[in-house]
Amino acid sequence: MIRKYTFGNPMETDAVVHKIEKETGEVPFMGVGADQLAFTYKMDDNTRIYGLGENVRGINKRGWRYISNCSDDPNHREEKNSLYAAHNFIIIEGKERFGLFFDYPGMLTFDLGYTSSNDVSIIPAEDGLDLYIIEGESIKDIVKQFRRMIGRSYIAPKWAFGYGQSRWSYMDEDEIREVVKEHRDAGIPLDSVYMDIDYMERYKDFTINENAFPEFPKFVEELKEQNIHLVPIIDAGVKIEEGYDVYEEGVEKGYFCKEEDGTDFVAAVWPGKVHFPDMLNPDARKWFGQKYKLLLDQGIEGFWNDMNEPAIFYSEKHLDEVFEQLEDFKGKNIDLDLYYKFNSLVGGISNNPDDYKRFYHKFHGETVRHDKVHNLFGYNMTRAAGEAFEEMEPDKRILMFSRSSYVGMHRYGGIWTGDNLSWWSHLLLNIRMMPSLNMVGILYTGADIGGFGADTTEDLMMRWLEFGIFTPLFRNHSAMGTRCQEVYRFENIDAFKNIIGIRYGLLPYIYSEYMKAALKDEMYFRPLAFDYPEDDFAARVEDQLLIGDGLMTAPVYEQNAKGRYVYLPEKLKMVKMKSLTERSVELLDQGHHYVDIDLDETVIFIRPNHVIPMSSGGQSVAEVDFGSLELLGYVEDKAVYELYDDDGYGKDYENSDHYTTITVSQDGTVTAKGIIERRYTLSI
């Protein structure tokens, strides 16, 4: 049951698709502040809090203060309060169980036992929000009700479930050709290569650097023939440059964000000075979305939207002010005070909060200062693309994921988890963040495997891939200036080939589970506590996840570790894999285990009476034979698997032909009900 309470005059964010009438009575569960709008709750010692999507720290979010304030911050450190997203949905599970969604586009603080251990306090910067309170028979039920309310999650094309290689940046055709060749030569599967900002002509959106890519459509085609998709990045800022059509059109049509005086707001990002398209204005959004056609027409079938918090290296006005103030330092004897003044002056240039008060949107017909709707910008940039794709390619899925997001954006694209670091603790963060993203409908997601910033190591890359093979977005990405981390650059290339190969082997399961999660408003990744609510210990487990219907993963995330402790909420079948075919199997009892896991070993745990449909792999998704499945399973009585499969491009999701019901009986008989004929082999 969902109840909606309105405070002040909220702005319509379009987060909610299935509208609900607002209640007039008292808000249940929560105290509501008398003077300042604030929502409070008293926890008992065992209360846990789930949610908040993209954030630092644990699966249980209790014990910290989080602030929804989309931020371009590449240091995902423990003490950070904000990352790139605003995912204002939490579930409180303790003496009471309920979900809370705050539909509010401004800054929102979640003090979850930070100031005082048992006190929850949620405070918006200003009045004007819709609060949804969701009760349900279980955590999963609450998530499902919420997800249904906010609409179906984005579905990526099937090829985007393959392995992607990225780097900031592959500078030209030949570099990309080499990356592809090295993978193909070594037999490492690969489906996509990502193009970071340098593919553009001086960072101008929807342009191609013609020196580096002289015949781009031909190059796109050349790679497609090898089953490789090129995925270019699109930035939020449009370069100010005479003769650049996107800029000129935007100015002419008045589609850019304005200063208070009505002139176009000038910030700077990669291209230098830019205007921001007013993504909150439907006309501007439509116009910007149509621009993706320039690349679609050249054969591109996927994009990632970046810098859309929006990041601001500097605003023109503020930088002018800074340089004016620097004049004061001229000829001075620089003492410590002056030096500190200098430091705070220059340290405050990027992503300055005041800059977010310098520009305005046209939003629902009104002029709204940016900071009041800040968290909607990235969402609406991706919505611009998503709505345009729907119009331009009504029958074809286009890959789309974003850096910044708000609840609602999950309908138009996924996210990657931004500029993480080559830290072991960020592998753990990746694990912990996946279920909370699924809670807000973001299913197509994953981290930069191996870490974006800082230098990676071979073992970190290997361990990270062993988890990464389960994330729908499965991409190796790294920053300029860091150690190159394409897996063929390391020593044990065979191990990498085998681990990535396991992903391709698991694809029938991963794709099927993803699609069912999307179509049924469910979670692909779940903490143990969600599936085993009666198991007190399951609630403590912060480093194992359930993936789809039948699998549990317990990744190794510590350097030099040769294994780890694993908690089994029930008897499970452990399958250790050095490759798709080199496997060992062991039944483990419910309870605690220490499991040896070699550096090059991937371990999965299969739930009783479940089978995992697997393929024999392939060098790309297109090569994977979904028609011939091995059923890797743990069948005590009978296992029934509902397989979803389709052509991977189309949108006729409701077509029942996509489903096959596979039944494995105790004696090993396999029967399949569905229109598609497949061959099955059984490994139980």
Added chain:
Amino acid sequence: MIRKYTFGNPMETDAVVHKIEKETGEVPFMGVGADQLAFTYKMDDNTRIYGLGENVRGINKRGWRYISNCSDDPNHREEKNSLYAAHNFIIIEGKERFGLFFDYPGMLTFDLGYTSSNDVSIIPAEDGLDLYIIEGESIKDIVKQFRRMIGRSYIAPKWAFGYGQSRWSYMDEDEIREVVKEHRDAGIPLDSVYMDIDYMERYKDFTINENAFPEFPKFVEELKEQNIHLVPIIDAGVKIEEGYDVYEEGVEKGYFCKEEDGTDFVAAVWPGKVHFPDMLNPDARKWFGQKYKLLLDQGIEGFWNDMNEPAIFYSEKHLDEVFEQLEDFKGKNIDLDLYYKFNSLVGGISNNPDDYKRFYHKFHGETVRHDKVHNLFGYNMTRAAGEAFEEMEPDKRILMFSRSSYVGMHRYGGIWTGDNLSWWSHLLLNIRMMPSLNMVGILYTGADIGGFGADTTEDLMMRWLEFGIFTPLFRNHSAMGTRCQEVYRFENIDAFKNIIGIRYGLLPYIYSEYMKAALKDEMYFRPLAFDYPEDDFAARVEDQLLIGDGLMTAPVYEQNAKGRYVYLPEKLKMVKMKSLTERSVELLDQGHHYVDIDLDETVIFIRPNHVIPMSSGGQSVAEVDFGSLELLGYVEDKAVYELYDDDGYGKDYENSDHYTTITVSQDGTVTAKGIIERRYTLSI
């Protein structure tokens, strides 16, 4: 057996006290580079590497690149290569076992399987080093030989084993009085309050801000009457200010580091512009050391030396250059290139590597550019103090610990582990760093409990204290601008009182074990692998430590955790303590266990046939009755404990009267051999 090999013409660092003749044959174990001086070793998959003292990452250092280059870096992040120290001692344990000590004062790179998984490569910036290769029958034996060679570890006064409260900064007498009163009123034990930089008159070493502390000696006395020691900080840089005697004397005597042209080098730190005393010049060192008398004479009995990497906010010349270059920006249209140029210009002002090439030392009679002996600076600042204390207070211990260090400094003081953060992962780092510091003789050490930078939480503070009660330096310290973290500011003050109370209860054991480790060149903190070399699993344990003879600790270092996995290398007695007296006891078998540990619970594990001598606690060390001991033990056959105790101030460490041999027989009879009479009660 220790063998010494000399390459080029090393500078004498005085790291080694017991000199060894150099060998002339080939270096065993290691390959030596032909062109560039480099030392290489090929590991097998199971080779582990221990050592490197103060550094990031695990107990097993394998898999990363560390660079000995003393750095003022408050971000102890996983990818950092250098912290504040240069501790060039490692032990390789695998198919072969040997220790390596590189006595080299410049930059030294340890590539321990980073570039290539099985390759060790150790490379000095230039020629000129002594390499010591140490073989032994065990890891502990190698450590002991090394420790004997580098001389006895610093011994702190007994009061410095009490709890210390610090903050950057308590600004005046009244703030300090309040801190003391709050502790005393709540019954939280306390022995010292630390005075950070603001106690000085405008950050001038050896001065007191007389507005804040109008009658300093009287105030020192007032606190001593409450058994509280004030511990002021001393910085490396001496303020340039006419009329300031330390400055004027230093200039007059030529004791400051020079530029190439012979003028005094000007850097800036807290006081603004400073000169650095030439700590490497024995005359200057002696002179600087004598200055501590100014505070000793006012009743001070302990110090901490800071900023002695040395940290440089800016050098006068470089800052002038930067401001000159900023002139170029004047009136320009700031485009992105110019903005980046600007950013790299201003970002490179602090701790700029080039600044370390701008000044010179008088070292062994020669003029040596700083960067070539960079890692000796902090060491020799603390040596300045230590040598002076020896002269001024030959019979009394003075507390001394430093931020920067090099092997050899352990004879003059301890270290705290620098500007950590309020991160759960820094609690784990604290645990992991302790044994490697002990390996290089640094026994008096601990981290800023609760975390220095960033905001702490009540639970982090509590869990950190549960480990911190075992670190000889036991101090809560935090930075300006962060959440205040004196424990009385939280909700569950009783729990904090009890945890800190346990420290005071354990003092007879902690002090005795510390003293024996110092006097016998042994380790107070040890990884399990050091004591259980035959146990393959013990080698994997990176989050439990042996403390002294009879204890193991397994701290909780994850937020919201209600327990943890613990590995027992043998049957141990687990003692859970909510307070000194509120305890529960359980015998646990060898092997893996999941142990519930409440947030306010401290757990210790006692080894078979060991007893832990405990006191009944006290509000300060002076109050602790070492004459009446409870023997908390696990006696199967017979336990023999060698207790060390003394007056806590004197230096007659060799006096056999300090030892008592306590024997507990199976039937519970306690017999004690020693000159001091004590009362014993038995809890087994």
